[in-house]
Amino acid sequence: MIRESLIFVLLTSYKDFRRERERVVKSNEYCHTNYVQDNVGYIERDSEKFLSRLLTVDPIIEGLWYRGDYDAQNWDKLIAVVGPRKMSRYGKQVISEVVPQLVAAGYGIVSGLMYGVDQEAHRVTLECGGRVVGVLGYGITHRSEEGARKLADEIVKNGGVVLSEYEGETAPKVWTFPQRNRIVVGISEMVVIIEAGEKSGSLNTASWAVRMKRRILAVPGSVFSLTSVGTNTLVADGTAEALTRTKLREITGKSFGSEGKVMRDKAKMSDQEHELWASLKISGPSSRNELVRVVKKPMGEVMATLSQLEMRGLVEEERGVWRIS
Amino acid sequence: MLARVKSVATVGLESQEVLVEVDVASKGFPAFEIVGLPDKAVGESRARVKKAIENSGYKFPDKRITVNLAPAGVRKVGSNYDLPIAVGILLASEVIGVEKKEIEGYYYGELGLSGAVKHSRGVLLVGMLAKDNGIKEIFVPVESSSEAAVIEGVSVYAVRTLGQLGDHLSVQVGLANNKLMKPLSTIPITDVTREVEPVVDMREVIGQELAKRAAEISAAGGHNLILVGPPGAGKTMIAKAFPSILPPLLPEEALEVTKIYSVSGMMPAGQALVRRRPFRSPHHTTSRAGLIGGGSNPMPGEISLAHLGVLFLDELPEFPRSTLEVLRQPMEDGVVQITRVAGKAEYPASFLLLASANPCPCGFLNHPYKECRCGERAIEKYRKRISGPILDRIDLHVWVDPVEVNKLTSQDNSKQDKVESRESSKMIRERVEKARKMQEARFAEHNGIYSNSQMGNRLVKKYCKLSSDVREFLTTANTKYNLSARAYYKVIKVARTIADLAGVDEIGLEHVAEAVQYREDVW
16 A cells, blocks of 8 residues: 555656656747847846846845846836736726827836736837836746737837846746736836726735835726726725826826827718717717617618728727727 | 338438338238338337227238338338338238229328327428329328428328228228218418518517628628627527518428428428428537437438528537537538438538627626626637637627617607617518529529628629729728738628628628628627
C-alpha cells in the first residue's frame, strides 16, 4: 500500500517535472526572441532612470521591466484612465469623449491593459495618436489573452511603453492586479475612474490614489446602472471629484465636445439624412425600431439612410443601438 | 390453393410493388408462416390477421398457410401487409368465392382484431405507385384514403372493415348483393391548396419593424435569418408568423410535402394534403438523427419535415455544435441521404432556416432597463457556440428589441400602431410573391436555382451589376466594417433581393446601404 502510493507520488511528480521543464524550455525560446525584438529591458530601483515619483510608493517597487523605448518616453503629464472589465455602453461613450480631449491637451494615458475599460482607453489613445503607458498585472513576456497581447504589441509599435514589475513569464494571480494598480497610480498625476461597480477593482485603484494623494476624478453615472454604483459612491463621499464639463475644461483648457467637425459634415447631409440625424440628436441613442416610429418612414429607407450616415462617421451603432458620434 | 395479392413496400420516399403470395395447403399440420424478410411488425401480422378474419365472420382455415412476400430480398417493414395477407388467405381458402386467385389492385393497410382497417402511413405513395404502374384500383384504409384521392386516374376504395372488402370481392360470384363499394371521387389538388388562414398573422406582432422587414427580405429571397434579442421580445412570435408571408404551396409542392408527411405517418386522419407550408420547431435537445432523419428504417427528420417551409431553431446557441454541423450539407444540397439497415433513403430537405438567439447567457445584454450580469468572457463564449460555417449560411442577422410593456397594454395606441394600420401577412406576401416572380425569370435557365440566396459568386457577378457609386459605397463599407469576401457577397445578394422587392432591375445605392445593416457582426 505504502509502496504503491509512493510510486504514484513519484510518477506524478515526475510528470509535473516534465511538464514544467517543457514549459520553461518553450517559454525561454519565446522570451529569447522577444527580449531582443521587443526591446525588453529592466530598470533597477537604484538606477537614475527610475522614476523618482515611484520611489515613495509603498510597498516598494524593486524595479521595472519594460517593453518599448523607455528612455525616449515622456514621463510627464500622465493621467490614469481606469475602469472595470465589463464596460457598459455609457463607459465606452465617455472614453470616446474624454480621452481624445485629454490627449489633445498633451496628456499621456496610463491604464492596465485588461479587457474592458482599460483596453478601450488604450485603443482610443492610440487612435488619436496619444502617448500610451500600459502597466501589466503579470510578467512582461507572459502570454496573456490575445486581446491584451495584440494591444501591447500595438502600443510598443506606436512608441508607447508597457511596464511590469514582474519578470518574464510570471503568471497573473489575484493579488498581482491590485499590486499593479499602485504603479498605475504612482506614475500618474491624476486618476480618472470611468466606471466602477460596487466591489470593482477600480475602487482599489482609487484607494491607492488616496494613499498617494493623487487627484481622483470619477465619472458620475445613472443611479440605475450597476456599473456606476462605485463611481457615484466615490463622488458622494467626497473621495473623488465628479468629472463634469467644467472640470474637464479646467484640466484641458478646452471646451467639452468640439462640434466643429460635425458642423462641417452637416452641411453635406441630404434632407433625409438630416432628419434622421436630428431625431437621433434629440431622442438620444435609439434602436432602429424607435427611429422608424419617430420619422415615420419605411424601415428599408431608414436603414439605408443610417448606413450612409455611418459611412461618413456621423452616426455609429453598437449592438443595435444608434447614436450620433 | 395459391392466391396472389399485390401490395406496396416503401423505403424512404421510394416505393415498390410487393407480391403477396398466399398458399393454403390441403395437407400438413395447421400452421401460419410468413417469409420474405419480414420485420417484427410483419411477423405479428399473423395474430392480427387470424383474429380479424374470425371476427369478420369468416372461418380461418385450419390448414398449413404459407405467405411469401416477393421480392424476397427487400426488407418488409410495418403493419401495412395485414390487409393483403388477409385478402390472400380469404381467396386461397375459397372463403370468398372469387374465381380468379390473382386479383388486380393494391391492398394496403393495418388490421385491428375486430376486422377494422386502420389509419396507415404512406398511402399517398401507394396511389402514386399505382398510377405509375398502371394499376386501376387501390384498397386503402378509409381514414387515410383522401391522401390517395388526389391522384387522378386511380380508383381509390376506402375500406372500413375486412368484412366490407370481403363482400365487395364476393359480389362478382353473386354471393352478396348491393354491397359493392364505390371508389372515392378525385379531389382536385388546386382546391386543397387555396388560401388558408395563417396561424399567426404579421399584423398581430406589435412594433418590431426591423424584424418584420428582415422577415420580408428573407421570405422574398430565401435568405436564412437569425433574430437576436432578449427573452420575451417576440422572436418566437415572428417566427410563427413567418410561414404566412411565404407564398402558398403550389400543387406539386403540396404533393411533395404530403409525401414526406404520409411516409412519416404524420398525416392527420381524413386529410388529403398538407396545405400549409411546414413550420418545424425542434427543441434543442433533438438528436442528430431526429434532425436529419434516421432509424433502422430511415424516417424523415425535422429538416425534411420542414421541406419547402421553415425550420425554426429557437435558442440556436443551446443546440450542441455536433447537431448543428449535420445541417451544413443538407442546407447546401437541399436533400439528405440516410443509409441504414433497411436501405438507403433520400429525403428532400430544402428549408429556410430561421434561428433565434439570446445575445448573452442571461439574455439581457443591451436591454434598455434590465442589467446584464454576464461577464465579457461568458458572452464571447456563448456566441462561439454557434459554429462559423452555420453563421456563414445565414444572410440576415437582426437585433430584436424588447417590446415596451406600455405598448402592449395601452388601449389608446397612437394611430400609427393600431392593429388595423399594421401590415397584414397578406400584404407582405404579395410583395414577396412579386419579388419571387422576378427571381424566377432571372434564374429560368439555371436548373435548381430559384432564389437569390442560392446564387454562387459567379451568378452574383452575372446578375448583380453594380453602378460605380454603389461600388464606391461598398469599398467604403469594406474598409469601415472590415468585410470578408464572403460577407461582401452576402451583402450583394441581400441587396439584390431588396431591389427585387422594390421591383427594380438595377441594384441602387439605397438597396446596398440597407443590405449592409444585416451583416453578421451586428451582434
